[in-house]
Amino acid sequence: MAGGLCSVCAETPALAPVPVGTVPPPHGNAWLASPVGLGRAVAVLLGVVVAVDLFAIWAGVKMYDVTGTLADGGIGDTVRRDADHADSLFAAAGVAQLVALVATMAVYLVWFHRVRINAEVFDPFGHEMGRAWVGWGWFVPVVNFWFPRRIMLNTWDASRPAGTRTSHGLVNAWWAMWIITSAADQTASAAHRAAHTALELQHAAGQRIFSDVTDIVAAVLAALVVLRLNRIQNEKVLRGPVPPGAPVPAAVRDHR
Numbered sequence: 121m122a123g124g125l126c127s128v129c130a131e132t133p134a135l136a137p138v139p140v141g142t143v144p145p146p147h148g149n150a151w152l153a154s155p156v157g158l159g160r161a162v163a164v165l166l167g168v169v170v171a172v173d174l175f176a177i178w179a180g181v182k183m184y185d186v187t188g189t190l191a192d193g194g195i196g197d198t199v200r201r202d203a204d205h206a207d208s209l210f211a212a213a214g215v216a217q218l219v220a221l222v223a224t225m226a227v228y229l230v231w232f233h234r235v236r237i238n239a240e241v242f243d244p245f246g247h248e249m250g251r252a253w254v255g256w257g258w259f260v261p262v263v264n265f266w267f268p269r270r271i272m273l274n275t276w277d278a279s280r281p282a283g284t285r286t287s288h289g290l291v292n293a294w295w296a297m298w299i300i301t302s303a304a305d306q307t308a309s310a311a312h313r314a315a316h317t318a319l320e321l322q323h324a325a326g327q328r329i330f331s332d333v334t335d336i337v338a339a340v341l342a343a344l345v346v347l348r349l350n351r352i353q354n355e356k357v358l359r360g361p362v363p364p365g366a367p368v369p370a371a372v373r374d375h376r
Contacts, residue, residue: 152238152241152357153234153237153238154354155231155234155235155238155349155350155353155354156350156354158227158230158231158234159231159235159346159347159349159350160350161227161231162224162227162228162231162343162346163343163346163347165220165223165224165227165228166224166339166340166342166343166346167339167343168220168223168224169217169220169221169224169335169339170336170339170340172213172216172217172220173217173332173333173335173336173339174336175213175216176213176214176216176217176328176332177329177332177333178209179206179209179210179212179213180210180213180325180326180328180329180332181329182202182205182206182209182210183206183207183209183210183321183322183325183328184322184325184326184329185202185206186199186202186203186206187203187206187318187319187321187322187325188318188322189202190203190318190321191317191318191319191322210325225258228342228346229254229255229258231346232254232255232268232271232272233251233254233255235275235279235349235350235353236251236254236271236275237251238279238353238357239274239275239278239279239353240278242278242279242353242356243277243278246274246277246278247271247274247275247278248270248271248274249267249270249271249274253267253271254271257271265299268295269291269292269295272291272295272345272349273288273291275349276288276291276349276352279349279352279353279356280352280356281352281355281356281359286352290341290344290345290348291345293341294338294341294342294344294345297334297337297338297341298338298342300334300338301331301334301335301337301338304327304330304331304334304335305331305335307327307331308324308327308328308330308331311323311324311327312324312327312328
């Protein structure tokens with residue numbers, strides 16, 4: 121099962137077909153496809169985000185130190201060179217973070233759409249929001265504070281083994297940290313724009329460091345959510361339409 125679902129999965133177009141004469145799926149036709157490759161790509165990109173954030177923290181510490189020196193009245197060519205170097209690092213870190221965020225978000229949204237459609241195969245009627253909100257839910261003001269989490273929870277619940285309950289703790293921890301990171305980033309950006317004195321710049325640099333630390337935690341939790349959902353969806357497909365408690369067929373066990 122390298123990089124995708126096994127041959128058993130390819131022969132299973134849907135685990136929950138809608139019988140003739142019943143209400144059609146509210147979100148349209150759904151089909152199974154492996155999220156494994158996309159999920160791994162998202163996890164790798166989130167690792168890049170963490171690496172870039174670590175660089176940004178280092179640049180922020182440089183900025184914090186040199187602005188502290190300036191606030192204390194430090195002068196001279198050495199201080200000026202240090203200030204220019206810190207400013208260059210700070211700017212480079214900002215560009216790197218933007219590029220990493222855009223690349224990660226693009227692949228993440230493709231993965232999120234894929235696991236949502238898979239979840240519709242598992243449970244066509246267990247989703248409160250249409251597919252369009254899988255993407256737009258992240259960008260529409262106000263609703264972006266809860267729509268993505270709600271879609272993720274619906275997808276999570278539909279993907280769990282039949283007859284079991286799966287904790288939402290990991291999803292809730294990720295989402296809480298995402299909200300904290302978003303607020304910290306907005307606060308740091310506002311502080312940096314409003315800073316004019318060396319002391320204000322030092323304060324803004326400290327807030328940016330805090331924002332980068334929270335972003336690392338959010339990225340790690342996001343990677344765990346992606347890999348966990350990949351696994352439970354893959355296991356559900358491998359298990360096939362088998363009643364809870366029934367033995368797993370040997371053909372499926374051999375592909376695990």
